[in-house]
Amino acid sequence: MCCSLMNDGAFRALDKPVRVMDETAAASKSKHRKLNEEQDMDSVACNIDDLPEAILEHILSFVPIEDAVATCVLSKKWRYLWTSHPNLELFESRFSGREHFTNFVDGVLLQGSSRIKKLVLRCSNFDYASRINFWVSTAVARKVESCSVLLLWIPGNLVLPYCLFSCATLARLELCVLPALELPSRIWLPNLKFLLLKYFKFVDERSTEQLLSSPALEELIIEECNWSNIEALTIRPSMLKILTIHDDHDGFSLVHPYGCRVLICGNNLERILCRSSFLNDYRFEKSCSLLEACINVTACPPSRTRQVARRLHKLLEATCSVKKLTLSSTAVRVLSSAAELCSHLPIFPNLKLLVFGRLDLKHQAIVKLLHNSPDLETLEFREGIQRYGIDDGYDAILDPAPHCFGSHLKQIELHNVLMGDEVVRMLELLLKHAMVLEKLLIHHRRTFSWLGFEESYPKTLPEVHCGSKSFKITILPPDIDKRPLS
Numbered sequence: 001m002c003c004s005l006m007n008d009g010a011f012r013a014l015d016k017p018v019r020v021m022d023e024t025a026a027a028s029k030s031k032h033r034k035l036n037e038e039q040d041m042d043s044v045a046c047n048i049d050d051l052p053e054a055i056l057e058h059i060l061s062f063v064p065i066e067d068a069v070a071t072c073v074l075s076k077k078w079r080y081l082w083t084s085h086p087n088l089e090l091f092e093s094r095f096s097g098r099e100h101f102t103n104f105v106d107g108v109l110l111q112g113s114s115r116i117k118k119l120v121l122r123c124s125n126f127d128y129a130s131r132i133n134f135w136v137s138t139a140v141a142r143k144v145e146s147c148s149v150l151l152l153w154i155p156g157n158l159v160l161p162y163c164l165f166s167c168a169t170l171a172r173l174e175l176c177v178l179p180a181l182e183l184p185s186r187i188w189l190p191n192l193k194f195l196l197l198k199y200f201k202f203v204d205e206r207s208t209e210q211l212l213s214s215p216a217l218e219e220l221i222i223e224e225c226n227w228s229n230i231e232a233l234t235i236r237p238s239m240l241k242i243l244t245i246h247d248d249h250d251g252f253s254l255v256h257p258y259g260c261r262v263l264i265c266g267n268n269l270e271r272i273l274c275r276s277s278f279l280n281d282y283r284f285e286k287s288c289s290l291l292e293a294c295i296n297v298t299a300c301p302p303s304r305t306r307q308v309a310r311r312l313h314k315l316l317e318a319t320c321s322v323k324k325l326t327l328s329s330t331a332v333r334v335l336s337s338a339a340e341l342c343s344h345l346p347i348f349p350n351l352k353l354l355v356f357g358r359l360d361l362k363h364q365a366i367v368k369l370l371h372n373s374p375d376l377e378t379l380e381f382r383e384g385i386q387r388y389g390i391d392d393g394y395d396a397i398l399d400p401a402p403h404c405f406g407s408h409l410k411q412i413e414l415h416n417v418l419m420g421d422e423v424v425r426m427l428e429l430l431l432k433h434a435m436v437l438e439k440l441l442i443h444h445r446r447t448f449s450w451l452g453f454e455e456s457y458p459k460t461l462p463e464v465h466c467g468s469k470s471f472k473i474t475i476l477p478p479d480i481d482k483r484p485l486s
Contacts, residue, residue, distance in 0.1 A: 049077060057084045065089060065108060084114040088139075092123035102131060109138040116144040124152040129159070137161045140170075148174035152199075157182045165189065165211070175200060180226075183207035193218045201226040205233055213237050224248065227260040227280055240266040244273040245282065248298045272319060278308045284318040293319040294326040296485055300334050309338035313345070320346040327365075328485040329357030329383060335365035342368055353378045357485045359414065359426065360386035361397045376404035377411065383484045384416035384445070385423050401433035409434055413441040415482060440473045 048056075060068045060081055068082040088108060095101040101123070119139045126132065132151065139147060140163045147170060151158060157180045164170070165187040172194040175181060180201040187210040195217055202208045202225065212220065212235045219242040227233075227247075243264065259279040269287050275296040276282070295315060300308050312335055319325070325348065327335075335342050342364045351373040359381040361367055370376070398405070412430060417423065431437065 049075065053077075053081065056081055060084075061086055066094065066104075069104075069108065080113075083112050085112070086114060086117040088112075088116060088118065089120040090122070091120075092126075098126075102128070105135055109135055109142075112142065114142070116142045118146040118148075119144050120148045122150045125154075126151060127155050129154070129156075132158070133161045136164050140164055140167050143169040145169055146172035148172075148196075150174075150176040152176075152178045154178065157203075174198075183211060187211050187214075189214045189216075191216050195219070196221040196223070197225055198223040199225070201228075202230050202233075205230050209233060209235065215239065218242070220244070222246070227262075230260050232261045232263075234263045234265065236265045238267065240264075240269055242271045242273075243269060246273075246275045247280070248275060248277065274315075278311050281311055283314060286318050286321070288321055290319055290321050292324040292326075293322045295331050296326075296328040297330040297334055298328075300330060305334055305337050309334050309341055313338075313341045317346050320348050321350055322348065323350050324353040324355070325351055325369075326355040326485065327357070327369075332356060332358075332360075332363050332365045336363040339364065345369060345372055348373045349375065351376055353380070355380045355382065355485075357381070357383040358386055359384070361426075361429075362386070367397060367402075370402040370404065374403045375408050376402075377408050378413070379409060379411070380413040380415075382415050382482055384418065385414065385426050395429065398429060398433045405433045405437075406435045409437060411439040411441065412437065413439075413443075415443045415479060416445050416484070417442050418445045436468050438468050438470050438472070440471075441476060442473065443476045443478050445478070 056078075060071065065082075065085055065088050068085045072079045072082055085108075090101075090105050090108070092098065092101045095104065105121075116139050121132075121135065132149075136147070136149070140161070144167065147164065147167075149160070154177065158177055159182045162184045165184050166189070168190055170189055171191050173189070173192055174196040176196075176198040178199045180203065182203055185207060187207060189211075192214040193216055195211070195214065198221075200222075208230065212233075215238060217237040217240055220237065220240060221244040223244075223246045225247065243266070259281060261281045261283070263283050263285075265285045267285075267287055268289050269284070270289055271292045272284070272290065273294045274282065275294075275298060277299040278297060293315075295312065297308060297312070312331060335345075345365070345368050348369070352375065354369065354373060354376055356366060359366075370379075412434065427440075431440070
């Protein structure tokens with residue numbers, strides 16, 4: 001036992017120095033590791049400074065200009081690197097005050113030495129028009145390629161410098177100005193490919209036509225603009241591919257009851273997206289290149305129904321070569337209200353995808369378009385199914401069935417569906433006539449639980465279909481990427 005105790009004591013005696021040595025070794029390793037990390041950091045810092053200026057400038061181009069300017073205090077090498085920053089996004093809201101903002105913009109534009117790829121200028125209630133013109137002129141002098149100017153609630157009519165509208169390097173221009181911007185009498189932008197006008201008040205026809213008819217223009221977006229000073233306008237952008245018009249007015253005009261007559265002549269036009277109350281009369285020359293048209297009527301009081309119906313009819317005649325057509329529920333209702341126009345809707349020989357708002361076969365326009373789309377492959381309804389008024393007369397609506405139902409229609413997709421007896425009858429009617437249908441996609445309403453929808457879905461529905469053997473019904477959650485049209 002004594003030996004055992006001695007051995008235990010000896011072990012305990014030896015154990016203490018061992019632990020001390022281990023702790024000392026660990027501390028030494030930690031200190032050595034920390035020293036290595038500090039050396040590595042110093043090495044990294046040295047390596048960054050050793051990089052060529054061109055690479056450092058490229059790195060800075062990915063950070064906001066305010067942060068890029070702040071690097072000037074790092075070292076002598078970094079003092080002027082920011083001056084080559086090609087992207088100047090200048091937002092007044094990011095600064096503590098107007099004086100701070102204007103001084104910063106002055107310094108950035110004056111001390112900058114390189115070509116400007118992108119200038120973004122955002123400010124409001126700014127009453128220094130001369131300062132704005134100076135900034136824009138400086139950017140043009142530095143061969144700006146993309147210019148975006150948003151100026152809200154500027155006193156009086158703003159006049160931007162002429163050099164902006166004759167800039168040979170400008171490829172992208174965005175102008176959002178309230179209340180009004182006066183254009184120069186002569187405009188020549190030979191390389192402009194993208195143009196966005198928002199809150200814009202068109203003052204005269206000649207300058208507006210020159211701007212909207214720029215020879216290289218490929219995409220034009222007109223949003224919430226004021227056409228009240230113009231009665232007729234002809235746009236001839238020979239290279240235009242995409243046109244978006246969004247003038248979501250309330251459907252009434254106090255200035256011109258017939259709005260502005262706008263004629264668009266573009267042989268290369270591929271997409272037309274028009275969300276409008278159609279106060280203006282938009283007309284297009286027929287183009288074989290047109291692939292897609294989206295027509296959304298936002299408002300139409302009863303007093304304007306026939307006027308809007310005529311304008312929609314002319315628009316559909318000009319877009320009959322499309323492969324994809326989208327019509328909002330209001331557009332369908334307006335067209336259906338004019339029976340003589342609806343019965344003479346054009347044939348769409350190339351149409352593959354047809355998108356409507358609500359499925360309601362009592363609207364004559366839907367049925368007529370189905371009959372006039374012989375090669376239709378996909379039919380989609382974004383706003384669910386009309387659940388009321390489905391009676392015995394519905395069976396005769398698709399008799400005879402549209403040609404595409406027996407030859408080409410492979411898929412029907414329904415969104416925002418709430419199952420019920422009327423909805424089931426509508427689905428049975430579609431399945432009865434869609435002889436080659438392969439897929440029926442049903443997205444349930446967002447407020448309806450998946451489990452509840454599964455329980456209400458009639459399991460005998462596929463038995464109604466007597467066409468394609470590969471036919472399948474798929475129940476899906478709401479598709480957030482496909483919002484209602486109205």
